[in-house]
Amino acid sequence: MPRYLTMVRIDENNTPANGVTPELMERMGHLIEEMTKAGVLLDTAGLTPSAEGTRVRWNNGELTVTDGPFTESKEVVGGYAMIQAKDKAEAIEWATRFVKIHEDGWDITSEVREVVEG
Numbered sequence: 001m002p003r004y005l006t007m008v009r010i011d012e013n014n015t016p017a018n019g020v021t022p023e024l025m026e027r028m029g030h031l032i033e034e035m036t037k038a039g040v041l042l043d044t045a046g047l048t049p050s051a052e053g054t055r056v057r058w059n060n061g062e063l064t065v066t067d068g069p070f071t072e073s074k075e076v077v078g079g080y081a082m083i084q085a086k087d088k089a090e091a092i093e094w095a096t097r098f099v100k101i102h103e104d105g106w107d108i109t110s111e112v113r114e115v116v117e118g
Helices: 022-037 088-100
Strands: 003-011 041-046 054-059 062-067 075-084 108-114
Touching: 003 088, 022 041, 022 088, 075 088, 088 108
Parallel strands: none
Antiparallel strands: 003 075, 003 108, 041 075, 054 062
C-alpha cells in the first residue's frame, strides 16, 4: 500500500490570535485516533516555528548554513503526517478532513505527496 506525506502549510505571521484552541486540539485528537484505528496514520507531529530552524543549502558547490528567522518566509511547513492509503484519493480525503477541523480564521493548506519507494 502506498505511503503519502502530507505537509501542513501555514503563514506563521497570520494565524488566529487565540492560536490552537482546546476545541481544535480535541477535534484533532479524535481524528488522529480514528486514523490510527483505521491503520492509516504512520506518524504525525507539529514543527517548531521557522525562527527556530536552520537551512542547509548546497548551491553550485557552495555550502551555506543559515539560522532562522528567515525574513523571506511567509508560508512554512508547520507539521506533517505520514499516512498509508490505498491510493492518492484516500490520502486527499484524510488531508481534507484534517484541514476542515480548523476554525474560521485559519489559512491552512495540506500538500499531499506520494513517497517514492526504493
